[in-house]
């Protein structure tokens with residue numbers, strides 16, 4: 452089955468065909484590190500991590516490139532840094548570190564690239580210059596460079612406003628966007644901002660200044676992925692103005708379509724209202740992690756389809772934590788059976804492959820993670836049934852299916868735990884010499900008629916699963 456994804460631009464579920472299946476490229480807008488990341492930021496991180504895992508599974512680990520950026524120069528960073536009397540870059544650095552801790556706890560794979568806006572300032576200046584040269588952007592008397600939305604490129608299948616469903620006439624005439632006497636149209640936006648006292652600045656052909664927000668992502672994608680790549684994603688609040696403006700900039704500059712699939716995840720809500728700073732009802736990922744495990748937060752997010760709002764409540768998170776504990780319990784049970792070898796017939800192999808196929812189909816169906824999770828539950832129950840009946844003690848195929856499922860969903864901290872436990876078993880095997888040393892010590896105790904010491908050693912070994920048998924040829928041992 453082919454992968455289908457909902458393309459925000461066409462509002463349709465489309466079959467995914469990569470431009471180059473040896474180099475599948477996905478860019479996801481990351482955070483502005485001016486504070487701890489909000490729980491809302493966890494959703495795109497987790498959802499597109501699952502897509503990254505799925506693409507790697509489909510095209511091979513070395514054939515997928517995923518970039519998630521940091522907007523490390525921004526009004527919010529400057530404002531917060533001034534408030535705290537801190538250097539804006541030092542502040543950004545601090546919160547980038549905190550964000551990394553958050554996404555690691557959510558078990559997101561490190562992206563292939565984590566570009567920062569401040570690393571691409573020369574590319575930004577180059578793009579802005581091209582837009583000025585083409586007459587799409589204009590320089591104001593104060594040294595700003597603005598994008599003229601009436602000059603945005605038109606294609607057969609795209610006009611400025613199509614991504615977000617805004618009408619360009621309204622954008623041009625509307626006074627909703629900040630009023631600026633040097634703007635030709637109310638909807639024009641800044642590509643370059645002239646320096647203001649106390650702000651970070653770079654030299655440019657238009658004088659000292661700093662980049663606007665939208666052009667930063669256009670420059671980062673161009674630098675990493677060129678003028679045409681596969682997937683561009685982010686939270687649905689980024690559709691306008693951020694992503695609409697990115698299309699206008701990138702396509703104005705290169706002269707053709709630059710992204711094939713636009714994807715957006717829905718919000719997190721609280722009592723049906725969007726969780727967010729402006730609503731005053733948000734919590735940070737860091738705060739959520741003090742109460743719930745990163746895995747539970749991840750699972751809670753995956754229980755709902757990414758295009759639907761997911762409602763935050765303590766009950767929902769607590770239920771996710773319980774579900775995680777249950778999965779963990781199953782995994783530990785599986786581990787305990789790991790040493791027992793079992794012949795597995797072809798019937799079971801076929802069954803397992805069918806289950807895995809269904810699971811992959813769910814994910815390939817526009818990332819239907821909730822169906823995928825229910826298939827995982829079913830498979831765990833199946834394994835459990837056999838271990839309870841003690842008919843089939845180990846179920847190699849089923850186990851490998853479960854492992855693949857957990858890996859694709861990114862719930863594999865348990866696998867890590869599982870492997871660690873397996874290592875413990877290996878380690879125990881190596882403890883043979885220690886066991887033999889203890890038997891020798893017990894023999895000495897017995898020779899000295901020190902029965903208490905002899906029994907203590909025997910009981911201690913029994914506790915570790917080692918049974919001693921005294922025979923005419925001396926003491927032998929076996930595992931329980």
Ligand SMILES: [Zn+2]
Pocket residue numbers: 480481668693
């Ligand atoms: Zn962006």
